[in-house]
Amino acid sequence: MVGSAIVRALATRGFDSVTRSRDQLDLCNQQATNHFFAENKIETVIFCAGRVGGIHANSTYPAEFIHENLSMALNSIHAAWQHGVRRFLYLGSTCIYPGSAPQPMAESCLLTSPLEKTNEAYALAKIAGLKMCEFYRQQYGAMFHSAMPTNLYGPGDNYHPENSHVMPALIRRFHEAKEAGTGEVMIWGTGTPRREFLHVDDLADGLLHLLSLGDPPDLVNVGTGVDVSILELAGLVAEVVGFAGKITTDPSKPDGTPVKRTDMSLMHSTGWQAKIDLRTGIEQTYQDFLAKLEAGAVRLA
Numbered sequence: 001m002v003g004s005a006i007v008r009a010l011a012t013r014g015f016d017s018v019t020r021s022r023d024q025l026d027l028c029n030q031q032a033t034n035h036f037f038a039e040n041k042i043e044t045v046i047f048c049a050g051r052v053g054g055i056h057a058n059s060t061y062p063a064e065f066i067h068e069n070l071s072m073a074l075n076s077i078h079a080a081w082q083h084g085v086r087r088f089l090y091l092g093s094t095c096i097y098p099g100s101a102p103q104p105m106a107e108s109c110l111l112t113s114p115l116e117k118t119n120e121a122y123a124l125a126k127i128a129g130l131k132m133c134e135f136y137r138q139q140y141g142a143m144f145h146s147a148m149p150t151n152l153y154g155p156g157d158n159y160h161p162e163n164s165h166v167m168p169a170l171i172r173r174f175h176e177a178k179e180a181g182t183g184e185v186m187i188w189g190t191g192t193p194r195r196e197f198l199h200v201d202d203l204a205d206g207l208l209h210l211l212s213l214g215d216p217p218d219l220v221n222v223g224t225g226v227d228v229s230i231l232e233l234a235g236l237v238a239e240v241v242g243f244a245g246k247i248t249t250d251p252s253k254p255d256g257t258p259v260k261r262t263d264m265s266l267m268h269s270t271g272w273q274a275k276i277d278l279r280t281g282i283e284q285t286y287q288d289f290l291a292k293l294e295a296g297a298v299r300l301a
Helices: 002-012 030-039 055-060 062-082 117-140 166-180 200-211 230-241 265-269 278-295
Strands: 044-047 087-091 143-149 151-153 184-188 194-199 219-222 227-229 246-250
Touching: 002 200, 030 062, 044 062, 044 200, 055 062, 055 117, 062 087, 062 117, 062 143, 087 117, 087 200, 117 143, 143 200, 151 166, 151 200, 151 278, 166 184, 166 230, 166 278, 184 230, 194 200, 194 230, 194 278, 200 219, 219 265, 227 230, 230 246, 230 278
Parallel strands: 044 087, 087 143, 143 219, 151 194, 184 246
Antiparallel strands: 194 227
């Protein structure tokens, strides 16, 4: 999803891009990663590879999440530096911040208190990657820096019934309930946690903005700075999809962090702000889901 949005944004600006799918290049393989950078004369890297998923996936597969994300970051950052990459923009996630971080979360709260347990493995791997970029910049003068996107959604998202994030999970669930004539849809948890959502095309625009800066921050949040409760989000998705039934909650399921909203002061100070409002973004995403569903191309992994 993220990679496709970045390629679209680059193309509209007239830039060429070199991409590899997971099947074409295993970034967990050090030798293969090093060979890729040696063979391709790459000037700039936007690193958006990762093993990702929602609360269920993070809680069920913590070993895979920390191993794969650590391996990809370590192999890619070092190989990029070895082979003369001039600019490396590493993508993390706002889940790197402590579970009890003050809201909104500023970049300065990193590593100030314990991480949220439901995504600790993923967060630790991402923190290692962004710190590696920071230290390579500090020691070698390489322009390696990091961006921490908030919760993302948009065209090309993963609609797996168990391992997807909350937005695609809700879109699929409400769509299937509408099609089946189901009168009720249950959502995980109490519905009270508040989350911030950024359209993936806004993220791509923000990343290219960061690449245009001569002296970017080592670490910067990329989001909207606006949050919504999960129950409110479910209601909005239901409206867009056209589901008119009842929405219930399942408090026996984990909620995760009560509130997650980014402090966007630093990013805004560089001259960038998100443009796509949440309802418009959900409408665009649902239309993309319907088109892919009709073509048999909905992403389920």
